[in-house]
Amino acid sequence: xxxxxxxxxxxxxxxxxxxxxxxxxxxxxxxxxxxxxxxxxxxxxxxxxxxxxxxxxxxxxxxxxxxxxxxxxxxxxxxx
Amino acid sequence: xxxxxxxxxxxxxxxxxxxxxxxxxxxxxxxxxxxxxxxxxxxxxxxxxxxxxxxxxxxxxxxxxxxxxxxxxxxxxxxxxxxxxxxxxxxxxxxxxxxxxxxxxxxxxxxxxxxxxxxxxxxxxxxxxxxxxxxxxxxxxxxxxxxxxxxxxxxxxxxxxxxxxxxxxxxxxxxxxxxxxxxxxxxxxxxxxxxxxxxxxxxxxxxxxxxxxxxxxxxxxxxxxxxxxxxxxxxxxxxxxxxxxxxxxxxxxxxxxxxxxxxxxxxxxxxxxxxxxxxxxxxxxxxxxxxxxxxxxxxxxxxxxxxx
Numbered sequence: 001x002x003x004x005x006x007x008x009x010x011x012x013x014x015x016x017x018x019x020x021x022x023x024x025x026x027x028x029x030x031x032x033x034x035x036x037x038x039x040x041x042x043x044x045x046x047x048x049x050x051x052x053x054x055x056x057x058x059x060x061x062x063x064x065x066x067x068x069x070x071x072x073x074x075x076x077x078x079x080x
Numbered sequence: 081x082x083x084x085x086x087x088x089x090x091x092x093x094x095x096x097x098x099x100x101x102x103x104x105x106x107x108x109x110x111x112x113x114x115x116x117x118x119x120x121x122x123x124x125x126x127x128x129x130x131x132x133x134x135x136x137x138x139x140x141x142x143x144x145x146x147x148x149x150x151x152x153x154x155x156x157x158x159x160x161x162x163x164x165x166x167x168x169x170x171x172x173x174x175x176x177x178x179x180x181x182x183x184x185x186x187x188x189x190x191x192x193x194x195x196x197x198x199x200x201x202x203x204x205x206x207x208x209x210x211x212x213x214x215x216x217x218x219x220x221x222x223x224x225x226x227x228x229x230x231x232x233x234x235x236x237x238x239x240x241x242x243x244x245x246x247x248x249x250x251x252x253x254x255x256x257x258x259x260x261x262x263x264x265x266x267x268x269x270x271x272x273x274x275x276x277x278x279x280x281x282x283x284x285x286x287x288x289x290x291x292x293x294x295x296x297x298x299x300x301x302x303x304x305x306x307x308x309x310x311x312x313x314x315x316x317x318x319x320x321x322x323x324x325x326x327x328x329x330x331x332x333x334x335x336x337x338x339x340x341x342x343x344x345x346x347x348x349x350x351x352x353x354x355x356x357x358x359x360x361x362x363x364x365x366x367x368x369x370x371x372x373x374x375x376x377x378x379x380x381x382x383x384x385x386x387x388x
Contacts, residue, residue, distance in 0.1 A: 016346070023342045027081075027092055031335055038334060039084040050327030053334040054320050057137050060338055061144035064345035 015071045022067065086130045086333035094124060095336060099138065099343030106344070107146040107351020109308060109367050111293060112139040112315055114286020115200075115374035117340075126336070132286075133331030134340075139287055139319045141337065142344040147312040149352035155309030157259040160302070163267065164274035164310070165317035168292075171278020172322060178283055193382050196284050199291065200375035204368050207294060210239050211365035218361065243301040260302045260310075273299050278318065287315045290371050297364070304360030 034056075041049040081092045098120045102113035114135050121131040150156050182188040251266040273295045281288030289311050296307035326332050355363060 019346055023096070026342065027339065031338060035084055035335060042085050042330070046328050046330065049334075050324045050332070053137055053327050053332055053337075054140065054323055056334055057141040057323075057337055057341060058144055058320075060341060061141040061345065062148075064342065065145045065148055065349070068346050068349050 083333050083335050088126050090124045092339050095339045096343035099340035100347040103142055103344030103347020104351040106142050107348035108354050111289030112287030119377050129331040130333055133326030134333050134336050136319050137323045137332050137337035138340045140323055141341040142348050143312045143315040145345050146348040146352050147316055150309030155305045156313045157306055157310045160257050161310045161313040163270050164314045167271040167274025168278035168318040169321050171275035172282035175279040175282020193378050196378045197375050200371035204371045207364050208368045211361045214361040239298045260306050304363050
């Protein structure tokens with residue numbers, strides 16, 4: 001029981017490290033590139049910005065959910 | 081990190097940690113966590129209007145993840161969630177109009193703060209009383225069942241007699257919710273519960289899951305796990321509407337929401353998976369401190385005059 005808990009916590013910590021590396025890369029690559037464009041959109045085309053904002057957050061949610069599920073399976077954690 | 085839309089300098093690590101903590105709460109309790117996210121964003125200097133709008137955008141992303149996870153676990157009643165979304169949007173608009181009225185009267189901060197404190201404390205006190213009573217009664221049933229060779233029901237409520245009385249009200253049209261195990265309930269009761277939740281959301285900010293989730297359990301008789309999952313699904317629809325509305329008014333910094341959401345994505349998964357290890361009354365008992373945190377923050381702002 002105790003070793004199972006240690007194993008789960010270890011897998012979770014490993015997942016956090018991999019996830020952290022992916023997210024850091026994401027910040028610098030995607031958000032840095034999108035920042036200027038989104039700012040322009042927010043200033044000049046509010047309705048388009050509102051639609052894009054919702055699509056972006058839902059899109060990111062779906063992608064990150066797939067990434068975290070994949071990582072949990074890869075590491076052997078119990079995701080289901 | 082500089083966020084050009086709101087003109088704020090905020091550490092992304094801070095945003096990820098806040099998102100992670102709120103993600104766990106959302107996945108486990110089916111709440112948006114606005115009573116923590118709003119003050120957390122204000123704390124790092126974001127303007128109140130941006131804090132409210134950005135938090136809503138972040139709630140959309142977080143709820144998509146948690147609702148998808150709950151759906152996979154069979155905890156989402158799509159029919160109920162879709163109906164509730166209509167009532168919530170109507171209620172949110174009414175709540176926003178009430179705020180505008182109070183703004184014109186010039187006492188919005190005081191009235192909203194007092195209403196918030198009363199609502200938060202009442203929810204906490206009621207849920208503490210109900211969940212403890214249910215757990216005690218389950219304990220008694222379990223010891224009797226051991227003698228008779230039976231098992232106690234997993235998700236029952238000490239408020240069940242009121243729920244059953246509400247379900248017996250025959251106000252046309254009556255609908256059934258097979259996923260939630262409700263044979264017949266008035267459509268108007270569902271819309272009313274959603275509308276009231278929406279009014280509180282529009283009035284006090286955020287998704288108002290702290291009032292809708294308990295209402296679904298106690299008023300509509302939805303099992304706790306399903307109430308959590310369905311509330312999240314419903315929040316996706318109503319918070320998307322709120323995000324669009326706020327974004328058009330220039331109150332959403334989507335870059336901040338995206339960064340916060342990277343933490344929430346993993347937190348929401350952990351929270352949703354954790355619900356499987358707890359029975360309904362225990363989830364409800366664990367929910368009790370959440371509105372108290374909200375009440376504490378509001379009392380602090382009232383007493384100190386410091387606008388979080």
